[in-house]
Amino acid sequence: MRDMSERIKEMAAHTYGTWGSQKGWKAPLLVTDAEGVYFFDSSGKRYIDFSSQLMCSNLGHKNKVVMEAIVKQAEKLPYVAPSFVTEILIEAVEALRTVFPEKLSKFFFSTSGTAANEAAMKMLRQYKFPSYKVISRYRSYHGATAVSQAWTGDPRRWYAELARTVVDGVVFAPDNYCYRCPFAMTYPDCDVQCARYLDYMIKEEGNVAAIVVEPIVGTNGRIIPPPEYYPILRQICDENDVLLVCDEVMSGFYRTGKAFAIEHWDVLPDILTTAKGASAAYTPVAITASTQQVADFFEEEVFCHGHTFAYHALAASAIPTAISEHVKLFDSGRPQKASEYLKQQLYDLADKHICVGDVRGVGHFWALEIVKNRKTKEPFDTKADKFSGKALMTGKIAGNAMQNGLYVSAWYDTLVIAPPLIMTESEIDEAIQILDKSLEIADQEAVDTGLPASRSCEYNPRSGDK
Ligand SMILES: Cc1ncc(COP(=O)(O)O)c(C=O)c1O
CATH class of the missing domain: 3.40.640.10 (Type I PLP-dependent aspartate aminotransferase-like (Major domain))
Structure with a gap:
């Protein structure tokens, strides 16, 4: 029996990876199991899922x-x-x-x-x-x-x-x-x-x-x-x-x-x-x-x-x-409570990290928009950078989070905070703690303007804030 890492590489060599040049599809992570808001790789390492995979595993894994x-x-x-x-x-x-x-x-x-x-x-x-x-x-x-x-x-x-x-x-x-x-x-x-x-x-x-x-x-x-x-x-x-x-x-x-x-x-x-x-x-x-x-x-x-x-x-x-x-789930009132909690945690996180320009969202659907400078709103990367081969700042944050056991999806200037609707408050805490550390990567390259993060969703009473 061949070694699993060799079989993964061979499988990757014979398949097209999505949305990127194929040199980035050489040794994808082997996911072997999942349960609730977590998934596990072949070494048994556990990842908390803060994006419901591609914003779709609403009920968590293995319902x-x-x-x-x-x-x-x-x-x-x-x-x-x-x-x-x-x-x-x-x-x-x-x-x-x-x-x-x-x-x-x-x-x-x-x-x-x-x-x-x-x-x-x-x-x-x-x-x-x-x-x-x-x-x-x-x-x-x-x-x-x-x-x-x-x-x-x-x-x-x-x-x-x-x-x-x-x-x-x-x-x-x-x-x-x-x-x-x-x-x-x-x-x-x-x-x-x-x-x-x-x-x-x-x-x-x-x-x-x-x-x-x-x-x-x-x-x-x-x-x-x-x-x-x-x-x-x-x-x-x-x-x-x-x-x-x-x-x-x-x-x-x-x-x-x-x-x-x-x-x-x-x-x-x-x-x-x-x-x-x-x-x-x-x-x-x-x-x-x-x-x-x-x-x-x-x-x-x-x-x-x-x-x-x-x-x-x-x-x-x-x-x-x-x-x-x-x-x-919604009749139980749990997701409504958890999403209010999530909002507060994200607001606190955004205030703490100078790289967060804007925090916005509703329910279980949030964005942290990452900027170099809150005053000028200068982004770290441009749209064109996305497919240029450049390592984007949001990708670096998400990569670091992954190493620390948090899966969070990134798309050029925002992190996609969209957890399964079953995520509890203590699980939200666990995810936020890891993200808190990873955001320091961008803070190090951001300018401290003394301004707070913007909350561009707040004019909307439906965000639950007014
Ligand atoms: C708003 C929206 N429309 C369409 C699609 C395409 O869906 P699919 O990837 O299932 O083809 C997506 C995928 O993320 C989406 O977010």
Whole structure:
């Protein structure tokens, strides 16, 4: 039997690592087990998971109820073609209807957030034909294939554009990024120009079919718009006969404290996509949901879309229990208490470390934005640095944390604090203690301006602060 480290290297040599040059995919960490908020490597070392893997393991690892449901379905009937219906699919749709807003009542099932957005594009472009343009925002990520990458604002699109692997007809709007307002204005005096400008864009662009937003931006910064933002956007969409599409692949399924993030604003989109939390990452499943109005259009029109694995029984099998486990958890009041505790710990941590420019978030969805200088907000790295091979500061912090037993995801200038919703207060303490040490790496290169960290989410009463 060959040595395991050799087999890992050989496996890596025969697979493509994601989102990077392959020289960085030589000896990935072998994870052998996980339980609750922890996972373990092959040496038995324990890591506390502060990002729910890719912000998807909402119920933590190895939830027995969800695992049993999957096993039961695997034994009963793992797969039939999407032209048939399975009992588990009926159960999954019934369960989804208990969490989705009533008006989003028609679903398409696929197996990734990317695929959910591809389906949304087909729906909206057919429905709005001949209008075809989609307005997205720079600070966004929507997936890895032609449509979803074209909607994406972050540098992953730049690469895809160079490789000509994106679709056309996508334009980008300024972000609702109060910490670095693209209009150099301050809320509330700004009168929410970032939302109002969309009306100008739609009228000047012409042929706009939809606006697509992550209601609370995920990987690109946990950016929370002010209370007026989505009501204004909804009104602009209605006045201009444009669809509003919410990508809740990451923010959905209680990540922000509500089933869907857009519900914090009491606004409804025409199409909503979601994935990750829908199965709490136990199976690869994603959902594209539309209003009945969009659905009615396809009564006569061909819905020209599908996959071999659409409505996959095994993928759907995690949905009913994932939903009931989420609901049970929130009925207990524990995650609501823990998220308030998490917020306070992050505020304290941010005050202590001069490298934290802004701390923002809601529920279990937080960002620490790392800067060199709180006054000038100068970042350590640029977006372009992300794929240049340069070791980014957030990567150094996350790397050090990992050595000390804390897994925290990083994306160029922010650390993604998105623990499983089951994390207890003492587990939060454990994670914060490790992060506290790792942030010193950036402090050493930051300028002490005497200013406190900004809390750009605080204008929003939904962050629980006012
Ligand atoms: C907001 C958002 N949309 C879409 C996607 C793509 O989902 P997937 O990686 O499942 O294809 C992601 C992934 O992180 C995401 O965060």
